[in-house]
Amino acid sequence: MEVIYLHHPYAVNQIKKEPVVLAMGFFDGVHAGHRMVIKRAAEEAKKRGIKLAVLTYDHHPSIVFKTYNKPLTYLTRLPKKLALLAELGVDLTYVVNFTSEFAQLTPQIFVDQYMFGLHAEAVVAGFDHTYGPKNADMKHLPQYAQSRFDVIEVQQVNVDGKESASTTARKMVDEGRLDTLTHLLMRPYETTGLIVHGEARGRELGYPTANIETTPGERLPGVGVYVVEMKIDQTWYPGMASIGYNVTFGENRPKTVEINLFNFSRAIYGENVQIKWHHYLRGEVKFNNVQELIDQLAEDEKEAQAFLLNL
Template structure:
């Protein structure tokens, strides 16, 4: 899959051929997004056309609602990985600027969709491309003027509730990683690099890889988790702490530290991914390092037993 960075108005077609164009922000590439992209892929294969997914470089709420500290489920790179798995040919990224946010619905259709040479547009029932009272899926045929086909995907439901990125973000913030998995269809992943910590874990016999992550990512609830951690292309069962290191007197900064089972290598500076499975306990301030070490041993035993019962994925 190729990532293409667009500018507005689109001046050139990505391809000389017609395309099937899937529209959405796709944060988290959850079950609803996957169904939409798979439907677009089916149409692309039927018509023998490439599939292009168009997204934005930032969430529109950052501009419309002035949310400077908006938290995301995925970085662009993580989103691209998911789109590759779904068989997308091109991921087109449009900068969402203040100027872009003010364009009209007809301008969006004429200068984005048509310029991208769309044969068919696939989008969710709630997709908007301007003021939602006008620039919605109900009115898209009026702006399309017969120049491309339109496929609207209905609301996606899980246990009576809409499958949405907002609901998934809240589940992760609440430590409900199993719910997040059910809504996303895959485990929540945080990626970054391994940074230098205080080496307190090493002193206790539980060396940790300290994740340096993108600041705009959703951070799971403070506590200890059953996780899997990837280093050098291999996944290891692990226990991961999200916390302030209160026992050892570091109460001001959040750390994400993974203790990888059956692993003992010097990996500072390497890429790292954490896949989140289950919240196991909250952060506790212990009276001594010995008490903390005893608890870590219990955590490891509990988490290893959890993975022994789980289907590997």
């Protein structure tokens, strides 16, 4: 898949001089609803015998319009999003730098430059897609298109009775509802990170853990214990993860992400890893003593192993 990065105003020679079917959206998570947009666009591109292109953004548009008290996190940072789009058969992706100047474009100018200007024969987007602050929705798009390209609107997609939306998916991540999230994303939720040194307390308990420095911008599941797989180099290893504050060992401790890999003893400091989050086991508990914690970890491992056998 070819990727072209655009900053407004873009240079005309950056744009491919060939017709495309253009799918539009931010596509955070590339969930079932997004996949339906891509699928419909792919069908249209195949029918017309032209390439499938995507228009998306380098960061969430809300950054331009509001203040955040903490860094914004994503279900899929741009590199992962691009990889997923490539897997879905997209030929070309335009990544637009969403800036204040870009945000001030009128709907008509946006359509002229970022739909017609990208040589779209058809534009495909979800029913709730917008491209400006006022009257910039799918209802008004045929008016702006002026018969220069076709407009294809994809209706709401429901998964397990809930709308397939990024806001829904983010809430599921925060609440640790990973089984349902897997259905919505149509894949296990993933994060990445770097293996760093921790307090080595897990080793003392008989459950050595890899301490993960999570990649900035990625959204972590809520506090709790989870069934996971972790990819080191090209191999996936089963394990269980703890996100929390190690409350058994004191108050006001920093939040950590620790993963115990089953039957694993290699030194892996400095490795860049991927984590698949499969299933929530339990919340964080403050145990009365270390033995209670060890006993619970044994139960956690047993339950995690049983879950992984059925994947």
